[in-house]
Amino acid sequence: xxxxxxxxxxxxxxxxxxxxxxxxxxxxxxxxxxxxxxxxxxxxxxxxxxxxxxxxxxxxxxxxxxxxxxxxxxxxxxxxxxxxxxxxxxxxxxxxxxxxxxxxxxxxxxxxxxxxxxxxxxxxxxxxxxxxxxxxxxxxxxxxxxxxxxxxxxxxxxxxxxxxxxxxxxxxxxxxxxxxxxxxxxxxxxxxxxxxxxxxxxxxxxxxxxxxxxxxxxxxxxxxxxxxxxxxxxxxxxxxxxxxxxxxxxxxxxxxxxxxxxxxxxxxxxxxxxxxxxxxxxxxxxxxxxxxxxxxxxxxxxxxxxxxxxxxxxxxxxxxxxxxxxxxxxxxxxxxxxxxxxxxxxxxxxxxxxxxxxx
Amino acid sequence: xxxxxxxxxxxxxxxxxxxxxxxxxxxxxxxxxxxxxxxxxxxxxxxxxxxxxxxxxxxxxxxxxxxxxxxxxxxxxxxxxxxxxxxxxxxxxxxxxxxxxxxxxxxxxxxxxxxxxxxxxxxxxxxxxxxxxxxxxxxxxxxxxxxxxxxxxxxxxxxxxxxxxxxxxxxxxxxxxxxxxxxxxxxxxxxxxxxxxxxxxxxxxxxxxxxxxxxxxxxxxxxxxxxxxxxxxxxxxxxxxxxxxxxxxxxxxxxxxxxxxxxxxxxxxxxxxxxxxxxxxxxxxxxxxxxxxxxxxxxxxxxxxxxxxxxxxxxxxxxxxxxxxxxxxxxxxxxxxxxxxxxxxxxxxxxxxxxxxxx
Numbered sequence: 001x002x003x004x005x006x007x008x009x010x011x012x013x014x015x016x017x018x019x020x021x022x023x024x025x026x027x028x029x030x031x032x033x034x035x036x037x038x039x040x041x042x043x044x045x046x047x048x049x050x051x052x053x054x055x056x057x058x059x060x061x062x063x064x065x066x067x068x069x070x071x072x073x074x075x076x077x078x079x080x081x082x083x084x085x086x087x088x089x090x091x092x093x094x095x096x097x098x099x100x101x102x103x104x105x106x107x108x109x110x111x112x113x114x115x116x117x118x119x120x121x122x123x124x125x126x127x128x129x130x131x132x133x134x135x136x137x138x139x140x141x142x143x144x145x146x147x148x149x150x151x152x153x154x155x156x157x158x159x160x161x162x163x164x165x166x167x168x169x170x171x172x173x174x175x176x177x178x179x180x181x182x183x184x185x186x187x188x189x190x191x192x193x194x195x196x197x198x199x200x201x202x203x204x205x206x207x208x209x210x211x212x213x214x215x216x217x218x219x220x221x222x223x224x225x226x227x228x229x230x231x232x233x234x235x236x237x238x239x240x241x242x243x244x245x246x247x248x249x250x251x252x253x254x255x256x257x258x259x260x261x262x263x264x265x266x267x268x269x270x271x272x273x274x275x276x277x278x279x280x281x282x283x284x285x286x287x288x289x290x291x292x293x294x295x296x297x298x299x300x301x302x303x304x305x306x307x308x309x310x311x312x313x314x315x316x317x318x319x320x321x322x323x324x325x326x327x328x329x330x331x332x333x334x335x336x337x338x339x340x341x342x343x344x345x346x347x348x349x350x351x352x353x354x355x356x357x358x359x
Numbered sequence: 360x361x362x363x364x365x366x367x368x369x370x371x372x373x374x375x376x377x378x379x380x381x382x383x384x385x386x387x388x389x390x391x392x393x394x395x396x397x398x399x400x401x402x403x404x405x406x407x408x409x410x411x412x413x414x415x416x417x418x419x420x421x422x423x424x425x426x427x428x429x430x431x432x433x434x435x436x437x438x439x440x441x442x443x444x445x446x447x448x449x450x451x452x453x454x455x456x457x458x459x460x461x462x463x464x465x466x467x468x469x470x471x472x473x474x475x476x477x478x479x480x481x482x483x484x485x486x487x488x489x490x491x492x493x494x495x496x497x498x499x500x501x502x503x504x505x506x507x508x509x510x511x512x513x514x515x516x517x518x519x520x521x522x523x524x525x526x527x528x529x530x531x532x533x534x535x536x537x538x539x540x541x542x543x544x545x546x547x548x549x550x551x552x553x554x555x556x557x558x559x560x561x562x563x564x565x566x567x568x569x570x571x572x573x574x575x576x577x578x579x580x581x582x583x584x585x586x587x588x589x590x591x592x593x594x595x596x597x598x599x600x601x602x603x604x605x606x607x608x609x610x611x612x613x614x615x616x617x618x619x620x621x622x623x624x625x626x627x628x629x630x631x632x633x634x635x636x637x638x639x640x641x642x643x644x645x646x647x648x649x650x651x652x653x654x655x656x657x658x659x660x661x662x663x664x665x666x667x668x669x670x671x672x673x674x675x676x677x678x679x680x681x682x683x684x685x686x687x688x689x690x691x692x693x694x695x696x697x698x699x700x701x702x703x704x705x706x707x708x709x710x711x712x713x714x715x716x717x718x
Contacts, residue, residue, distance in 0.1 A: 079649060178592075231560075232586075250659055251650065316510040
């Protein structure tokens with residue numbers, strides 16, 4: 001598999017141009033491109049430019065509204081529900097997170113549930129918006145059903161990621177951003193491209209039995225919750241995925257569980273929706289709503305330093321603190337460019353052709 | 360192994376009498392006994408009467424204050440930090456959760472971090488306090504270090520449980536209450552008593568290699584985070600355990616990570632504490648801070664009904680909704696009594712003898 005490596009600024013401009021072509025405003029095209037490219041920078045390739053053509057196809061199918069009226073439809077001093085008006089999640093999500101941050105400024109914390117949205121890129125981008133305000137940020141979203149809960153043969157949940165971003169002082173922030181499945185779908189896609197098997201415990205066949213076929217989802221199989229099987233705690237992974245689904249969609253009025261509309265335009269959304277679009281949930285907590293920022297950061301630094309210095313198993317230099325790999329990727333890719341695989345390059349070329357933009 | 364089954368009311372009265380003997384006030388002795396026995400009722404035997412003698416020994420070692428002045432030391436409209444004054448977690452935790460609930464009544468949500476506390480029984484008890492107010496409840500706590508993060512051979516985290524309790528309408532509440540490890544320590548204790556091996560993926564040896572010895576922790580081994588190993592997402596389980604630790608202790612000013620004092624009185628607390636006692640974190644969110652309670656409950660009922668009706672693997676009747684097994688246990692044990700194993704009966708008899716109480 002060949003790769004093409006291109007500079008961040010060039011790729012971001014291309015994404016902005018595409019979003020402008022589908023009628024986003026200039027500010028929203030820029031915002032959407034920033035959120036999207038953040039995934040590529042941080043090494044979550046499956047959620048970045050690889051998805052750009054998917055967003056465009058959903059817009060073509062009139063399932064994404066590129067000029068949404070994003071608004072608060074219900075609120076209290078510490079909460080809000082936002083109607084995303086069918087907009088790009090890449091635009092709706094940072095707007096909703098900003099509302100959570102403003103609420104936290106006023107009353108200590110802010111919590112915003114969102115309905116009528118679409119896929120929002122990486123959760124990490126939105127949660128990390130809190131950091132510069134000395135706040136803890138949280139972001140979660142539901143997604144198209146690909147996951148079978150423990151004992152189920154039906155796909156009822158998405159990979160439903162959670163991000164918790166916690167500021168530190170001298171140390172870089174703690175940023176845990178993870179799908180609530182054993183393996184994210186992006187990892188399966190990598191194996192599919194390489195024509196490799198998946199480890200046991202990532203996926204199941206359509207009858208619920210163990211599979212190592214990375215293409216099993218195409219035959220009615222499913223991803224499994226974090227924990228892999230009941231003996232190894234998959235019911236806990238199911239709890240996590242369900243929690244994300246309920247906070248994102250039952251609180252907001254979005255579609256939940258098997259009713260979440262698919263990201264791909266060639267699959268029709270369920271004909272009996274239980275809500276509007278997909279749902280997200282965001283939180284912001286001011287650190288100084290609990291103790292002085294100085295004390296908090298001092299102890300976060302101490303926490304991170306102590307864990308990083310832990311004695312490790314043979315062959316492993318040091319513990320990985322949540323957020324380390326993504327931060328290192330971002331540093332490297334901002335400097336040296338973003339590698340794109342053949343399939344993505346092909347996709348972007350097609351997009352360029354469609355809109356008379358050079359790629 | 361023999362078992363003795365005794366009525367709930369009799370066992371609760373015994374626990375009240377013991378807490379009175381260590382100088383708890385009448386109301387706090389009753390509260391502590393209720394929280395403790397709730398674990399036995401709900402089938403979490405490791406966190407109920409099996410721990411009563413442990414609490415007493417910590418009191419004897421002057422590591423639990425039976426007449427604490429539990430107070431708010433910092434607050435905003437939606438947050439508070441509570442100093443538990445070294446009290447029983449069984450008493451401090453429900454008081455802190457009550458503060459979260461009052462804040463939620465005022466501004467939509469309430470979030471309370473607690474320092475200077477002790478083990479609080481089952482997280483489920485505290486989170487479920489929110490349900491009767493039509494609120495979502497959350498509870499988490501850190502605990503003595505028994506868990507090695509991914510790649511670590513050191514024990515740096517406790518089994519750090521999380522509970523999320525979500526009200527429904529006709530359906531019983533959704534209550535996810537789980538340790539952030541592959542297996543809770545209580546499950547290992549059951550295997551130890553039966554002299555059985557543990558499945559691969561629950562524990563590691565002191566050099567970090569795989570073990571199936573249920574007694575491995577006595578030889579310097581460790582429990583592992585949910586996910587078991589890196590290939591199966593143990594770094595995500597580490598994220599969860601770390602999240603609980605930071606919210607419970609870095610936000611509140613309690614001890615975190617390897618500094619969390621041990622529950623057992625024969626092990627001394629670390630000589631270089633980084634905070635006060637152990638920490639908890641509680642949340643309460645008014646459902647109607649997001650949408651009408653009626654709409655929310657209608658959709659929670661639909662969520663639960665749809666998931667419970669999912670097609671299952673062969674040999675399994677239906678999906679288990681989080682909270683189902685504990686609720687069934689409670690129903691059965693309230694009616695037929697609580698079974699106690701030999702070791703616990705022995706323990707309680709000794710306690711009775713010590714305080715001239717009949718058991």
